[in-house]
Amino acid sequence: MNTGIKIRAEIAGTGMFLPRKVLTNADLEKTLDTSDEWIRTRTGICERRIADEDESSSTLAIQAGKMALESAKILPNELDLIIVCTSTPDILFPATACFVQNGLDAINAAAYDISAVCSGFVFGLSIAEQYIKSGKYRYVLIVGSETNSRIVDWSDRSTCILFGDGAGAIVLKKNEINEPRGLLSTHIHSDGSKSDLIIVPGGIGKKNISHEAIDRKEYFIHMSGNSTFKAAVKRMVEVSKEALDFNELSVEDIGLVIPHQANRRIIDAVTEKLGIPQEKIFINIEKYGNTSSASIPIALHEASQASLIKPGSLILLVVVGAGLTWGAALIRW
Numbered sequence: 001m002n003t004g005i006k007i008r009a010e011i012a013g014t015g016m017f018l019p020r021k022v023l024t025n026a027d028l029e030k031t032l033d034t035s036d037e038w039i040r041t042r043t044g045i046c047e048r049r050i051a052d053e054d055e056s057s058s059t060l061a062i063q064a065g066k067m068a069l070e071s072a073k074i075l076p077n078e079l080d081l082i083i084v085c086t087s088t089p090d091i092l093f094p095a096t097a098c099f100v101q102n103g104l105d106a107i108n109a110a111a112y113d114i115s116a117v118c119s120g121f122v123f124g125l126s127i128a129e130q131y132i133k134s135g136k137y138r139y140v141l142i143v144g145s146e147t148n149s150r151i152v153d154w155s156d157r158s159t160c161i162l163f164g165d166g167a168g169a170i171v172l173k174k175n176e177i178n179e180p181r182g183l184l185s186t187h188i189h190s191d192g193s194k195s196d197l198i199i200v201p202g203g204i205g206k207k208n209i210s211h212e213a214i215d216r217k218e219y220f221i222h223m224s225g226n227s228t229f230k231a232a233v234k235r236m237v238e239v240s241k242e243a244l245d246f247n248e249l250s251v252e253d254i255g256l257v258i259p260h261q262a263n264r265r266i267i268d269a270v271t272e273k274l275g276i277p278q279e280k281i282f283i284n285i286e287k288y289g290n291t292s293s294a295s296i297p298i299a300l301h302e303a304s305q306a307s308l309i310k311p312g313s314l315i316l317l318v319v320v321g322a323g324l325t326w327g328a329a330l331i332r333w
């Protein structure tokens with residue numbers, strides 16, 4: 001007899017952590033040929049957080065992870081897996097996730113990093129979904145954590161104004177229920193032919209690290225802003241439609257969109273093309289800038305804390321990042 005009971009992946013808890021230090025647009029005006037007005041109107045960003053010397057992607061991730069575990073009401077030793085999504089790992093290896101595993105005392109969890117830059121969290125969610133839905137794991141911690149301030153060129157006004165540091169986390173949990181609740185589906189894509197759009201070109205495995213390469217600023221973010229903007233809008237619209245079509249849902253069914261917080265104008269263009277009204281879009285870019293893989297889990301945590309997500313409501317996560325990578329997820333809360 002088919003009881004309809006299926007293994008589903010549900011969000012059991014969320015968390016976030018941000019460095020205390022705030023860098024405002026007014027602060028940037030002192031060191032760059034820029035203005036608060038330019039940054040606000042072109043990006044929607046007013047300020048961003050900057051990690052202290054004793055902070056790193058792992059320390060931010062540990063704090064966000066602790067909060068997510070508390071919110072999920074589970075103990076660290078119940079975690080089966082920790083996935084840290086980061087493009088600013090503490091060091092080349094071991095994986096930042098191993099430092100997080102140790103910091104959380106999650107002794108039973110395997111731990112590894114994934115690199116999909118700003119799309120990292122949705123890619124991580126997609127991996128965790130497979131472990132849970134296959135029945136292999138019960139609890140997976142997914143953390144997006146970044147210290148972008150360490151890889152931006154603070155003399156490049158077209159990139160450094162955009163990025164900030166922070167971490168966001170969720171616990172994904174196995175549940176056996178009959179109604180379609182929790183993570184409905186994830187959709188991820190890559191186009192390596194667009195790798196030049198946003199890149200940190202400095203070699204590690206490709207060539208020897210040299211003083212010359214460092215002087216040429218190869219270990220900082222280089223970006224073609226305009227082309228990235230256009231590609232971001234196109235891909236975020238496409239993948240949002242793909243997720244809705246896959247679940248036979250429509251734009252009208254969406255309760256809240258949590259888009260990657262890269263640029264307010266990208267968010268506006270995407271949601272306008274999809275026909276989603278302003279009141280259904282969560283935006284916190286003004287406070288944190290683009291925190292890369294941390295952006296969506298931070299926004300998800302803030303939206304749930306602000307009671308903007310009601311039980312049963314449909315949430316669309318949509319993201320784009322260097323690679324080019326892009327993805328979406330639909331969640332029935």
Ligand SMILES: CC(C)(COP(=O)(O)OP(=O)(O)OC[C@H]1O[C@@H](n2cnc3c(N)ncnc32)[C@H](O)[C@@H]1OP(=O)(O)O)[C@@H](O)C(=O)NCCC(=O)NCCS
Nearest residue numbers: 034035038042118157158161225226228229262263320321
């Ligand atoms: C970077 C970005 C904000 C630039 O905005 P834009 O409207 O495309 O601006 P442009 O690059 O066309 O530059 C316009 C002018 O502003 C200048 N400018 C760039 N940054 C500036 C700043 N911080 N302050 C003042 N002027 C600035 C440029 O030098 C250029 O000057 P010029 O006309 O004299 O050459 C925008 O392209 C963007 O957000 N792109 C997407 C980036 C992104 O989200 N990346 C991550 C994706 S995950």
